[in-house]
Amino acid sequence: MHRVLTKERLKSKPFVEPMPHVVILGAGASKQAFLKGDRNGMLVPLMNELPMILGDKWKKLVQDASPPEGDFESQFSWLKRDKDYASQLLEVEEILERYFEELQLPDHPTIYDYLVLGLRGKDIIATFNWDPFLIQAHKRNNDVAELPDIRFLHGCVAFATCDKHDILGMPSEICPKCNQLLSKGRLFFPDEDKDYASDELIQRDWKVVTDSLERAFHLTIFGYAGPATDYKARKLILDGWECAPMRPGRHLEIIDIANKDILRNNWADYIPFHHDMITPDFWSSTIARWPRRTAEYKISASKFGIPSECLGPFITNTLKELQDWFSELN
Numbered sequence: 001m002h003r004v005l006t007k008e009r010l011k012s013k014p015f016v017e018p019m020p021h022v023v024i025l026g027a028g029a030s031k032q033a034f035l036k037g038d039r040n041g042m043l044v045p046l047m048n049e050l051p052m053i054l055g056d057k058w059k060k061l062v063q064d065a066s067p068p069e070g071d072f073e074s075q076f077s078w079l080k081r082d083k084d085y086a087s088q089l090l091e092v093e094e095i096l097e098r099y100f101e102e103l104q105l106p107d108h109p110t111i112y113d114y115l116v117l118g119l120r121g122k123d124i125i126a127t128f129n130w131d132p133f134l135i136q137a138h139k140r141n142n143d144v145a146e147l148p149d150i151r152f153l154h155g156c157v158a159f160a161t162c163d164k165h166d167i168l169g170m171p172s173e174i175c176p177k178c179n180q181l182l183s184k185g186r187l188f189f190p191d192e193d194k195d196y197a198s199d200e201l202i203q204r205d206w207k208v209v210t211d212s213l214e215r216a217f218h219l220t221i222f223g224y225a226g227p228a229t230d231y232k233a234r235k236l237i238l239d240g241w242e243c244a245p246m247r248p249g250r251h252l253e254i255i256d257i258a259n260k261d262i263l264r265n266n267w268a269d270y271i272p273f274h275h276d277m278i279t280p281d282f283w284s285s286t287i288a289r290w291p292r293r294t295a296e297y298k299i300s301a302s303k304f305g306i307p308s309e310c311l312g313p314f315i316t317n318t319l320k321e322l323q324d325w326f327s328e329l330n
């Protein structure tokens with residue numbers, strides 16, 4: 001007789017398991033979630049699509065300064081080293097910030113709703129994206145179930161917090177602990193010498209994420225390319241992940257449309273025993289198939305060799321239906 005962890009068992013008996021599932025989001029995640037744009041059809045750009053949003057402003061700057069051929073990140077980072085371009089880069093940053101501020105979730109369920117509902121309070125989603133989708137999804141699903149912690153590794157246009165208290169809030173909200181107006185964090189733009197320690201609020205989020213990685217049973221990297229300009233970020237993630245307790249059973253899960261060999265090569269240091277799970281789309285990821293039970297699935301499989309029946313994805317076009325389905329999966 002084959003042993004299997006049944007749907008009913010998974011639903012009714014979550015493990016009392018404190019180890020977190022850590023999920024890292026990059027621009028590819030927002031791209032996959034909004035292939036046809038946001039609520040109003042606004043393009044949700046990848047890094048190399050930012051010049052399209054900046055239009056002539058960027059074109060002219062690149063013409064005048066002629067940085068070495070390369071993508072947006074490497075050129076921006078090159079320009080940043082020269083003080084002469086400081087005021088023009090500031091304008092570029094302001095245009096991008098205003099653009100991302102306007103983005104909105106549509107009324108129907110999105111991958112971001114499945115992401116925040118698909119993980120539990122012990123888990124954590126950390127995003128490199130400036131867009132407001134993660135925090136908007138967190139806010140609209142907050143009453144449905146206990147949601148994962150969310151953190152912003154390069155800042156976020158819709159995130160505000162208290163200098164003294166670790167509060168997840170939005171601009172113009174008040175800290176529930178000290179009644180001070182929450183302050184908006186700054187965005188981190190491409191820079192080879194990015195210093196996360198230079199900003200207290202960013203550093204606070206990084207610390208929570210690296211601490212979680214040290215206790216994690218599972219790491220999912222969704223649509224994050226880990227560009228060269230982020231070498232400090234890559235190192236921080238790797239340092240945390242190398243301490244994770246389930247060493248022999250450790251898998252890196254990658255959700256990305258890029259070629260598998262390129263991905264394996266890019267993240268080789270993070271895949272110590274050649275254990276990887278690479279999927280091009282979110283719907284076949286562990287979070288979509290075992291929502292709120294990724295630990296149960298993973299630990300049963302890795303430790304005891306027992307497979308689990310799939311719980312999801314529950315596909316619907318109505319947010320209310322999705323929330324009702326999730327409200328029974330505590």
Ligand SMILES: [Zn+2]
Pocket residue numbers: 162163164165175176177178179180
């Ligand atoms: Zn406060």
